[in-house]
Amino acid sequence: xNLKKIFFGFSPKVTARVLSVLVALVITLTFVRIYRSxxxxxxxxxxxxxxxxxxxxxxxxxxDSQNNESQSEFDFSGASEVLNLINGKSAAxxxxxxxxxxxxxxxxxxxxxxxxxxxxxxxxxxxxxNEEKILLSDEAVCPAxxxxxxxxxxxxxxxxxxxxxxxxxxxxxxxYQDGSSFAYTLAVHISGSEEAFVSEMNAxxxxxGLLSTSFSDCTGDDGSASVTTAYDLSVIIKYMLKDxxxxxxxxxxxxxxxxxxxxxSISLVVKNNFFENYCTESQAKSDGITGGKVSGxxxxxxxxxxxxxxxxxxxxxxxxxxxxxxxxxxxxxxxALSGSSS
Numbered sequence: 001x002n003l004k005k006i007f008f009g010f011s012p013k014v015t016a017r018v019l020s021v022l023v024a025l026v027i028t029l030t031f032v033r034i035y036r037s038x039x040x041x042x043x044x045x046x047x048x049x050x051x052x053x054x055x056x057x058x059x060x061x062x063x064d065s066q067n068n069e070s071q072s073e074f075d076f077s078g079a080s081e082v083l084n085l086i087n088g089k090s091a092a093x094x095x096x097x098x099x100x101x102x103x104x105x106x107x108x109x110x111x112x113x114x115x116x117x118x119x120x121x122x123x124x125x126x127x128x129x130n131e132e133k134i135l136l137s138d139e140a141v142c143p144a145x146x147x148x149x150x151x152x153x154x155x156x157x158x159x160x161x162x163x164x165x166x167x168x169x170x171x172x173x174x175x176y177q178d179g180s181s182f183a184y185t186l187a188v189h190i191s192g193s194e195e196a197f198v199s200e201m202n203a204x205x206x207x208x209g210l211l212s213t214s215f216s217d218c219t220g221d222d223g224s225a226s227v228t229t230a231y232d233l234s235v236i237i238k239y240m241l242k243d244x245x246x247x248x249x250x251x252x253x254x255x256x257x258x259x260x261x262x263x264x265s266i267s268l269v270v271k272n273n274f275f276e277n278y279c280t281e282s283q284a285k286s287d288g289i290t291g292g293k294v295s296g297x298x299x300x301x302x303x304x305x306x307x308x309x310x311x312x313x314x315x316x317x318x319x320x321x322x323x324x325x326x327x328x329x330x331x332x333x334x335x336a337l338s339g340s341s342s
């Protein structure tokens with residue numbers, strides 16, 4: 001029997017790990033429920049989330065303050081066990097519908113933001129569009145200074161120096177393609193320089209109450225000094241997903257992009273690396289996965305996976321691990337198995 005095909009489309013090694021974790025989790029949940037039947041008072045020992053976690057802070061600027069001391073470590077049976085099994089440095093499972101954190105691990109620990117910089121770039125671009133500073137139909141020119149960025153060569157085939165591309169097309173490439181010219185071109189188009197755009201990114205983080213996040217650049221290339229926390233990153237993603245265009249990009253398998261390369265106008269289909277290399281179509285259907293992003297093929301990576309179940313949206317986020325996608329899936333699966341999602 002080919003487990004790789006029948007279980008989420010994972011490799012045999014990952015399949016075996018996830019299966020063993022789920023079996024252990026089921027056994028743990030069984031003992032927990034038996035124990036609770038003899039000790040009804042045990043529930044009172046688990047602290048509840050504070051009332052402000054249930055408020056719907058749907059508008060940026062309401063101050064998503066980080067208050068990890070008052071948040072509970074978990075909000076469903078078996079969460080503490082599965083969090084101990086996750087090898088990522090930080091993790092969070094969030095109910096985006098109720099703006100509630102269901103499980104957390106080291107949410108305040110500083111982590112390099114790397115490719116997740118694209119989320120804040122997109123959010124800052126969205127802010128500029130809402131303030132009518134730019135239009136999605138604007139054509140931005142890749143400046144000559146983009147060549148100095150470490151990741152320029154990876155994107156120069158689609159957006160080389162001196163060529164134009166619509167803001168809407170660049171946003172699609174920002175999520176799906178490697179390379180720094182996309183973020184850098186947007187930054188210069190909106191603010192005149194990368195430095196000025198990064199200042200806007202950091203000011204927006206302060207407005208959102210993300211006091212543990214700071215950006216040194218807009219590209220997240222190797223050597224970037226930008227840092228964040230799992231909590232702050234979950235808030236950035238939450239607000240980003242409120243923008244219809246950004247959410248559609250985040251949740252699409254592929255999109256058509258029209259650009260202007262070295263040989264003139266080009267039309268190409270850009271594929272979402274998440275669905276191309278990590279999440280299979282059958283897995284997305286069976287688990288209710290609607291979108292996601294995983295960092296490049298690095299041992300110190302992160303994964304943000306969006307789930308939809310019974311009319312509710314959940315975000316599973318794991319940072320600084322060596323198989324963060326599998327861990328983010330395991331975290332959500334533990335929650336689903338606990339019955340708390342129904």
